[in-house]
Amino acid sequence: MSEKTKARKAALAEKLVELAERQIQLGGLASLKARPLAQDAGCAVGAIYNVYDDMTALVLQVNGRTFQRLGAAVTKAVETARQDTPTQRLIAMSHAYLHFASENTNLWRALFDVEMSADGPVPQWYLDALGGLFSNIAEPLSEIFPDMHEHELDLMTRALFSSVHGIVLLGLERRISGVPDDQIEKMIGQVLTQIG
Known part of the structure; x- marks a missing residue:
């Protein structure tokens, strides 16, 4: 994996954590869903799972x-x-x-x-x-x-x-x-x- 790809993956991982934190803060854990999260992050749903094994890992x-x-x-x-x-x-x-x-x-x-x-x-x-x-x-x-x-x-x-x-x-x-x-x-x- 190139340094550029690693940096992009790390940036997405951080962005997903920040967005997930905001979703949980506003609506509780049950409000955290992959599709709306991906939409907010501007990525495909599959990109979430390239960064985190599952939603529990993100939580x-x-x-x-x-x-x-x-x-x-x-x-x-x-x-x-x-x-x-x-x-x-x-x-x-x-x-x-x-x-x-x-x-x-x-x-x-x-x-x-x-x-x-x-x-x-x-x-x-x-x-x-x-x-x-x-x-x-x-x-x-x-x-x-x-x-x-x-x-x-x-x-x-x-x-x-x-x-x-x-x-x-x-x-x-x-x-x-x-x-x-x-x-x-x-x-x-x-x-x-x-x-x-």
């Missing part, structure tokens, strides 16, 4: 960008609360997670709605991004539970993430089991305060 690229932005928001909250207690840091990062999800709901939902499982082929960079998010949670938990074994700490980290994620999801979807938007932060705080 993973969009999700990678979303993970970076989410990670930056959580990291900023952690840095701002660096002098606070471990529990207060957990609450701060949980609130940052909520605000990111609230402001970027469709992109945030795509992180979890894409079809893949832990035992399937998941790119290492995707696992690393998720691991980075979990490490932010694990750090204050290890201070609260200094004698907890690594395996138990990992399980507690995932349980805590799942709890906060569930509260945020139910609240943002306005499910009957959730709480009103203005009470989500309070609910997260009540749950996390019980840990430490």
